[in-house]
Every structure is written in structure tokens, then in C-alpha cells.
Amino acid sequence: xxxxxxxxxxxxxxxxxxxxxxxxxxxxxxxxxxxxxxxxxxxxxxxxxxxxxxxxxxxxxxxxxxxxxxxxxxxxxxxxxxxxxxxxxxxxxxxxxxxxxxxxxxxxxxxxxxxxxxxxxxxxxxxxxxxxxxxxxxxxxxxxxxxxxxxxxxxxxxxxxxxxxxxxxxxxxxxxxxxxxxx
Numbered sequence: 561x562x563x564x565x566x567x568x569x570x571x572x573x574x575x576x577x578x579x580x581x582x583x584x585x586x587x588x589x590x591x592x593x594x595x596x597x598x599x600x601x602x603x604x605x606x607x608x609x610x611x612x613x614x615x616x617x618x619x620x621x622x623x624x625x626x627x628x629x630x631x632x633x634x635x636x637x638x639x640x641x642x643x644x645x646x647x648x649x650x651x652x653x654x655x656x657x658x659x660x661x662x663x664x665x666x667x668x669x670x671x672x673x674x675x676x677x678x679x680x681x682x683x684x685x686x687x688x689x690x691x692x693x694x695x696x697x698x699x700x701x702x703x704x705x706x707x708x709x710x711x712x713x714x715x716x717x718x719x720x721x722x723x724x725x726x727x728x729x730x731x732x733x734x735x736x737x738x739x740x741x742x743x
Contacts, residue, residue: 567608574601578690596629602690603628603683606717610678610724620679620728623669627683630665631657655702657691674731682724689716 581594607624611617634656636642662684670677689708691697696707708716 567605570601570605570608574598574605577601596632599628599632599687599690600625602717603686606686606720607679607682607724609721610682610728613725613728614675614731616675619673619675623673623676623679623681624683624686625679626676627666627669627680627685628687629683630680631662631684631687653691653695653697653705655698657688657697657699658702659688659699662688675728678724678728678731682720685720686717689713689720 577594577597577600581591581598584591584594603624604621607621611620611624614620634654662681666677666681666684668677669680688697688699690713692699692706692708693710693713696705698704699706
């Protein structure tokens with residue numbers, strides 16, 4: 561029950577970054593930075609409860625932060641450009657912003673390090689959730705953009721947090737999985 565301030569601070573940062581993002585013009589540096597901050601803070605807020613239940617919370621949080629940002633690398637590939645304006649002003653999010661891609665990336669991360677992988681999956685899920693309420697994403701089918709009402713963001717994020725906390729309690733001995741990777 562201690563240290564609730566960290567979770568409250570992460571949610572506050574997510575809200576402030578989202579507000580900053582919503583006032584920025586598409587393709588601007590402010591838009592890109594605030595989008596990244598929003599995804600990072602949302603991933604952190606979603607994964608902090610699970611991180612409290614593992615012996616190495618820094619690994620889970622590192623995974624969550626990596627997962628919250630990693631999937632946006634597909635914008636560079638889809639836009640065929642490193643120019644910020646090209647990456648941020650595409651008509652829709654790339655088809656790789658989907659559950660199958662997120663599941664495959666999470667499975668790869670879980671194979672390397674279960675604790676990091678759970679965090680990575682939570683970060684990816686929080687990223688997709690935010691994208692679902694800020695314009696939609698091709699969640700399952702490349703030609704069908706799925707959108708969620710903004711009111712669903714927090715309840716679904718809380719569900720992700722609860723699911724992540726439940727999952728880390730069921731991980732096999734996390735020290736042995738870490739040692740297998742390092743050894």
C-alpha cells in the first residue's frame with residue numbers, strides 16, 4: 561500500500577502529456593515529443609502495480625517503457641522516411657499496430673526474459689490502447705480501423721494493470737529464468 565504517489569504521479573504525467581499532445585499540430589516536434597511522453601507515462605502507470613510484485617522491478621519497468629515506444633518504429637518503415645512530418649501525418653497508423661504483431665513481439669521478449677517480457681507486453685498493450693482512443697488502429701485486420709471511446713481508456717488500463725499483476729505472480733521462478741538468459 562505504500563508508494564501510491566508513484567502511481568498517481570505516472571497517471572498525472574500521462575494526463576498532462578496527453579493534454580499537451582492534443583493541443584499540438586500534427587507533425588510538429590511538440591506533437592511527437594508529447595506523444596512519446598504520453599505513451600511512456602501510460603505504460604509506466606499500467607505496469608507499476610505489476611512491478612511491485614517482482615524481485616527486480618527495474619527489469620519489468622524497462623520492458624514496459626521499451627514496449628510503450630518500440631511499436632512506433634513502424635511509422636518510419638510505413639512512411640519510408642525519417643522525416644518527422646512524414647511519419648506523423650500518415651492517413652492511418654501502420655498495419656503493424658496490431659494485436660498479432662504485439663503478441664509476437666511480446667512472445668519474443670518473454671523468451672529472453674520473462675519479467676522484461678511481461679513489462680514489454682504491458683507497454684505494448686498500453687500503447688495500442690492509447691492509440692485506439694486517439695484515432696484508432698488496425699487492431700486485427702489491416703483494412704479495419706478500430707476505435708474506442710476515450711472513456712474506456714482508464715478502465716481498460718486498470719484491467720491491464722490487474723492482469724499484469726496477476727500474471728507476474730504466476731511466473732516461474734523469475735531468478736532462474738533470468739539466470740538462464742545471462743548464463
